[in-house]
Amino acid sequence: MNNELPVSGIQVIDRAVALLDALAREPGPASLKVLSAETGLHPSTAFRILAALSEHDLVGRDGANLYRLGPHLLRLAGRVSVALDLREAARPVMEWLRDQVGESVNLTVREGDQVVYVERAIPNRMMRVEQVIGSRAPLHVTAVGKLMLGEAGKEAIQDYARRCGLPAYTANTRGTERSLLLDIDASMARGYALDDEEAELGVGCIGVLVRDTGGAAVAGLSVSAPMERRRPEWVPLVEEAGRRISERLGYKSSQG
Amino acid sequence: MNNELPVSGIQVIDRAVALLDALAREPGPASLKVLSAETGLHPSTAFRILAALSEHDLVGRDGANLYRLGPHLLRLAGRVSVALDLREAARPVMEWLRDQVGESVNLTVREGDQVVYVERAIPNRMMRVEQVIGSRAPLHVTAVGKLMLGEAGKEAIQDYARRCGLPAYTANTRGTERSLLLDIDASMARGYALDDEEAELGVGCIGVLVRDTGGAAVAGLSVSAPMERRRPEWVPLVEEAGRRISERLGYKSSQG
DNA sequence: ATAATGCGTTTCATAATGCGGAATAATGTA
DNA sequence: TACATTATTCCGCATTATGAAACGCATTAT
Structure with missing residues (x-):
């Protein structure tokens, strides 16, 4: 609901990054509702992408309904x-x-x-x-x-x-x-x-x-x-x- | 050409993560050739995904033909x-x-x-x-x-x-x-x-x-x-x- | 010089892929 | 218990990403 995102030629990647950025912006864990609102994505779309990112540990989950950035980011960042x-x-x-x-x-x-x-x-x-x-x-x-x-x-x-x-x-x-x-x-x-x-x-x-x-x-x-x-x-x-x-x-x- | 990747339900994301992981595995910057071989992706596909990731600073480029992990990973990791x-x-x-x-x-x-x-x-x-x-x-x-x-x-x-x-x-x-x-x-x-x-x-x-x-x-x-x-x-x-x-x-x- | 090779990059027709509306399940609340 | 809200699954459709092939551009070999 804020800034226009750069468009990279691959829609899913733009959206995945938008979700990661939204998570980074949140002070703590965030719900699907919040994230889909924040990024303007359809809840079902946001859910699917978050599930995919979870599979790779780029996002993690607290309890049942809260998402946060995942530990794989630490591993990648350690190799920048x-x-x-x-x-x-x-x-x-x-x-x-x-x-x-x-x-x-x-x-x-x-x-x-x-x-x-x-x-x-x-x-x-x-x-x-x-x-x-x-x-x-x-x-x-x-x-x-x-x-x-x-x-x-x-x-x-x-x-x-x-x-x-x-x-x-x-x-x-x-x-x-x-x-x-x-x-x-x-x-x-x-x-x-x-x-x-x-x-x-x-x-x-x-x-x-x-x-x-x-x-x-x-x-x-x-x-x-x-x-x-x-x-x-x-x-x-x-x-x-x-x-x-x-x-x-x-x-x-x-x-x- | 090595491990089988987890399948997340979204192909592009699996592939993007595979590329990021391949980059993390490399000691230094890597060429498109190496990365597409390492991940088994068609060069044109790898190129397109790397270009998209570059747009978001998840990967960076050294010179013309070398890719490396990008600084946006540091930003995200800082917020894990x-x-x-x-x-x-x-x-x-x-x-x-x-x-x-x-x-x-x-x-x-x-x-x-x-x-x-x-x-x-x-x-x-x-x-x-x-x-x-x-x-x-x-x-x-x-x-x-x-x-x-x-x-x-x-x-x-x-x-x-x-x-x-x-x-x-x-x-x-x-x-x-x-x-x-x-x-x-x-x-x-x-x-x-x-x-x-x-x-x-x-x-x-x-x-x-x-x-x-x-x-x-x-x-x-x-x-x-x-x-x-x-x-x-x-x-x-x-x-x-x-x-x-x-x-x-x-x-x-x-x-x- | 010139050709040839080996890359990276762009194009484009194709179908596979991700999309999102709607249905269902789970969760929280009154 | 009933209701409201949110998360998740399903599925037909069209958009999207795909990869073969062509192109451009160095660098190397002849």
Whole structure:
């Protein structure tokens, strides 16, 4: 009863994904009634698809009449390739960094023209910045996204700017190719990037790149905090954490 | 070209899951050729389904011709309800326990007649016991599974025994209702359970239950180690870890 | 250079597949 | 107990996914 779903060419798959997404949106288990209403599917259709998904453990059942997401999703998610070694390597370092700064730490990878959040460590505070694992953001409004663009070279940045049009998320978003290029240049030169309320008002980030054995930038690490709590002295800590994760991935950072 | 797939009543979903599983089996990205061969699907069919899954980010693409599991799986897995708060609460304690004993620590929940591994902490050693997140094992061959049976009561154990027939995984598996009942009785009485090479030769476990606010056993926590390295003095550590996780879930353990 | 091979992708006629209305069963409620 | 609501099964129909074949595009072999 809300958003229009992407159409993939296979109806059943669109519908199955719609049901999985509806289940993900629910706080707890959900009934067939709710799910068919939520997705706009005929109850009998929703039932049949849910039964099929149950058969594969993509959904599970509580009691007789309640559906929830199933454990097979955990197995599949554990094999999301790009994030496998990376997440394992990053997690303890991310927790260290979170404890150092007391703010949310995120790990992202590039996926086309966006970054995807693949791992996080959140502090135990009332007010904190919280990203959903698997969610996305455009490259030009995030600290690590800007570094990833910088890594790809000036032409790639221009391509990106034309392709996406640099939509503004706040008044601070780098909305012109020129301002974006300047920002990226400065960020690449000093080795870390900032996001000064460019994605969301009140939120500031400090980000660095994470590299693997071959020196390729495979991920981004960032601290996200309410703007008024962000401190410049975190920069070396974020850099240190990025270096540690890169080392765990086999990157030799010893270049003068 | 291998296992027979469960048939769910919806062909496309069976096939889509087969493709996802095939991708999960691959160490890295896989080509259409490989995937269609692996699943026995016509290349054109596999292509169409993979394209549909891509549209929903359930699969992603590397370069032009390589498929891999997609980031939307991370988002969905993050919402697998039973494991949400639980995993978050358990993770730091699991890491503490892993560092104490230097062996693999697993968190499991009951799912029908099996336990499902939902979280783990593995030590940095050459030889270690390693469970795949999302994989399953029958209740009667695992330490925590036996506790979960005990929690359900004698009748439930007998039902289970008749339903599943207590298949033997090793010579040590409790293969009779009598031996299983005795073991479970003893385990419940002392508050922890052992698995003495009952699931796999050479592997021993120590397990305890994790409880939530209401006192319900929502999960199991266990240490799995090569049999010759397992130490009885770990028992209080495992109990301590179980208690800490339960406390983080709101359970008041102050009884007796 | 040129042909040949081996992929990935698109097209399209066909029938098998999933669809949804309606009937039935199960569950919850007054 | 009767009623209302929800879950599940059934089944004829048309939509849907199917897979053979053709096409495009590299890369490799000749």
